[in-house]
Amino acid sequence: MQVTAPGRALLTGNAAAAWAARLARVDYVPAFPITPQTEIIETLSAWIDAGELDCRLVTMESEHAMVAAAGAAAVTGVRVFTATSSQGLLYALEMLYAVAGWRAPLVLVNVSRGLAAPITLEPDHNDVLAARDTGFLQIHCATCQEVLDSVLMAFRLAEDPRVRLPVIVNQDGFYLSFTREPVELPDPEAAAGFVGPFDPGTLRFRASAPLSQGVAVLGGGPYSYFRYEMHLAAQAALSVYDEIAAEFAATFGRRPPPVEAYRLEDADYAFYMTGSFATRAKEAVDCLRQAGWRIGLVRPRLLRPLPEARLRELLAGKKAVAVIDQNLSLGKGGVLYAELASALYGHRGAPLLVSFIGGLGGRDLPPEEFFAMAGVLKAAAHEGAAPPPRLLFTAEELEEVHRLRAIAGAERARLKESP
Amino acid sequence: MRDKKPSFPKPLPSTHLLGTGTPMCAGCGGLQVLHEIYDLLGPKTVFVNAAGCLTLLAVYPFTPFRGGWLYTAMAAAPAGAQGVRDALDILVRQGRLPPEENLEVVALTGDGAAYGMGLSATSSAIERGLDFLYLCYDNEGYGNTGQQYSEATPHAARTATSGGPRGFMGYKKDLFAIWAAHRPAYAATVAGAEMLDLARKAEKAKSLRGPRLILALAPCPTGWDFDPQDTVEIGRLAVKTGIWPLKEYVDGRVVHTKIPRPRLPVEEYLKRQGRFAHLFEPVRQEELLKEIQAQVDAYWARVES
Numbered sequence A: 001m002q003v004t005a006p007g008r009a010l011l012t013g014n015a016a017a018a019w020a021a022r023l024a025r026v027d028y029v030p031a032f033p034i035t036p037q038t039e040i041i042e043t044l045s046a047w048i049d050a051g052e053l054d055c056r057l058v059t060m061e062s063e064h065a066m067v068a069a070a071g072a073a074a075v076t077g078v079r080v081f082t083a084t085s086s087q088g089l090l091y092a093l094e095m096l097y098a099v100a101g102w103r104a105p106l107v108l109v110n111v112s113r114g115l116a117a118p119i120t121l122e123p124d125h126n127d128v129l130a131a132r133d134t135g136f137l138q139i140h141c142a143t144c145q146e147v148l149d150s151v152l153m154a155f156r157l158a159e160d161p162r163v164r165l166p167v168i169v170n171q172d173g174f175y176l177s178f179t180r181e182p183v184e185l186p187d188p189e190a191a192a193g194f195v196g197p198f199d200p201g202t203l204r205f206r207a208s209a210p211l212s213q214g215v216a217v218l219g220g221g222p223y224s225y226f227r228y229e230m231h232l233a234a235q236a237a238l239s240v241y242d243e244i245a246a247e248f249a250a251t252f253g254r255r256p257p258p259v260e261a262y263r264l265e266d267a268d269y270a271f272y273m274t275g276s277f278a279t280r281a282k283e284a285v286d287c288l289r290q291a292g293w294r295i296g297l298v299r300p301r302l303l304r305p306l307p308e309a310r311l312r313e314l315l316a317g318k319k320a321v322a323v324i325d326q327n328l329s330l331g332k333g334g335v336l337y338a339e340l341a342s343a344l345y346g347h348r349g350a351p352l353l354v355s356f357i358g359g360l361g362g363r364d365l366p367p368e369e370f371f372a373m374a375g376v377l378k379a380a381a382h383e384g385a386a387p388p389p390r391l392l393f394t395a396e397e398l399e400e401v402h403r404l405r406a407i408a409g410a411e412r413a414r415l416k417e418s419p
Numbered sequence B: 001m002r003d004k005k006p007s008f009p010k011p012l013p014s015t016h017l018l019g020t021g022t023p024m025c026a027g028c029g030g031l032q033v034l035h036e037i038y039d040l041l042g043p044k045t046v047f048v049n050a051a052g053c054l055t056l057l058a059v060y061p062f063t064p065f066r067g068g069w070l071y072t073a074m075a076a077a078p079a080g081a082q083g084v085r086d087a088l089d090i091l092v093r094q095g096r097l098p099p100e101e102n103l104e105v106v107a108l109t110g111d112g113a114a115y116g117m118g119l120s121a122t123s124s125a126i127e128r129g130l131d132f133l134y135l136c137y138d139n140e141g142y143g144n145t146g147q148q149y150s151e152a153t154p155h156a157a158r159t160a161t162s163g164g165p166r167g168f169m170g171y172k173k174d175l176f177a178i179w180a181a182h183r184p185a186y187a188a189t190v191a192g193a194e195m196l197d198l199a200r201k202a203e204k205a206k207s208l209r210g211p212r213l214i215l216a217l218a219p220c221p222t223g224w225d226f227d228p229q230d231t232v233e234i235g236r237l238a239v240k241t242g243i244w245p246l247k248e249y250v251d252g253r254v255v256h257t258k259i260p261r262p263r264l265p266v267e268e269y270l271k272r273q274g275r276f277a278h279l280f281e282p283v284r285q286e287e288l289l290k291e292i293q294a295q296v297d298a299y300w301a302r303v304e305s
């Protein structure tokens, strides 16, 4: 890591995440390795060892323990950062719900990776969406700069007295985690000033102030009370986010929006998706525009809370929207599709939604597929009805699977014959 | 290994820290040891709890604790303890917490968590040298869910999931030995019924830093099927028959703090509990009774050799 803040540097998404934690002056990092996240904790560890970062990093024995320690430390009164991916996030799932319920204001970077089985290292979003209902807020990034900015903002969001919920900042494995992009590193003093000192609020353990946390409730009344409080706090995070974003813009000159709208103003059609593949969608939009299409992109960065009113505002009056889900709820379909449909249903000017599943396990989304999706949108608008959801897959990909199988089969037959 | 008389020169605390009116069963042996140990540790304590019967001690908006309490999850108490300890240390070091505000961190779990689901977290916390006390109340089953057998259930005991004619076919895991193999700062077995021995060990544990275990036999009237008024007696019999050895690990050595002499036949302990009734009725299961006695004898033969 030959970078010295501030200034412009070429950083991977993982390095950007580590830088953000450093700039936020985190006190505590419980950690556990998993590809493609590991570089984040290694980077932080190296800074701590070199005396550049005053922070305690503890490698736990699992992500379940890691999140338990993270939450416990946060409710004892220190600023906590942690990171994981995929199997790790799922291994911690029980504790994600628990620490959100404790209202532990910590920040977790998830580096998305497809879930086993079959096991893979490459990204999709089923991992982070499994944490969708935990009470963690979720910010999904498309660039390394966004990773850095979002982590800094996430601390503000998590620690805000009107919110007090943990936040997941999501980036895609490989496509962001291991890809270097130019990143503007904020001045450390400005970043520290923006994030501010950690305020434990009412949550802390100390001898003179007895406090029982995470206690049981009896019955649905008190249970609902606390769950509703969390839900309302998560919803309150929408306007808090806007405040924080305005302050961020005033300090650093960038304003990461809750929902990015790209070339949408006069558009009849739109792509709707999250994550780094949305940069592909932008290129496709540019090409299609050159060919005369009126098409744009809507990319929610905030997935929890979901900025539903903003989405309605942006999409009202469009003819058709292609929802591209880089996830698959097996037996149902795309998660973003179902969520967007519920946000738009029954509202004036709601467009037709066409569901596409793509990018699973890092599967590429080439420009031609965007063009094809645009074609489907136009046909749907013409018909006035959406076609059934599509699972993006090419004949060549199917052939490739068959070819590999044939090779393995031939090899097996050869081994059987040879003595 | 040799005999060592328990000695506790100070009078036992006369004030009781744990509030009353908890929803534990009458005669709960787990609650008994918690009462006893809490008084000795004092109010500057934060308990980090795993799912179990004692989780229901703190029910919103009431708590019987004078210090801190954090319920985590069944497998997570030692990891939660790590987070609390580390955060307190960070706060003290940074001058954000006056040292007199510091707390002792105590993981509090049943045997199901301690012997099974939470053992990986425990092993790792010990390996990291975490400065915490682990208090396990061992009621020899998953009590909160209705006393199914756990990894701490003794041979032949009937539980909700070992209801056959011979009871539980497995053998109780040796958690004390597992802890000792980690070379912790301290590990001890106690029984609520042996107050002086318990008090000395709690004081000892309190005086040390690092990973420390207090493994307490917790007679459970509900799960073991005996009259709640017999909790203390059952605990005493466990010690007198030698089926629950009182011992401690300190400075790399295991010392037995009470050698029962003469040792009562283990039957005296077993026959008082419904969970072992099938060993006596409708017919005596001589072979099983012999096996259990032989195991206890073999244990003490090793100790005394």
Ligand SMILES: Cc1ncc(C[n+]2csc(CCOP(=O)(O)OP(=O)(O)O)c2C)c(N)n1
Binding pocket: B051, B052, B053, B054, B073, B074, B075, B109, B110, B111, B112, B113, B114, B139, B141, B142, B143, B144, B145, B150
């Ligand atoms: C992950 C998980 N699995 C199962 C449970 C259900 N459960 C709650 S308490 C309990 C028994 C715990 O047994 P033990 O640690 O011996 O404590 P005791 O109930 O005997 O006090 C179980 C299985 C749970 N809370 N969490």
Ligand code: SF4
Binding pocket: B024, B025, B026, B027, B028, B029, B030, B031, B053, B139, B143, B144, B218, B219, B220, B221, B222, B223
């Ligand atoms: S079931 Fe046993 S351990 Fe649980 S509260 Fe009742 S007596 Fe105590």
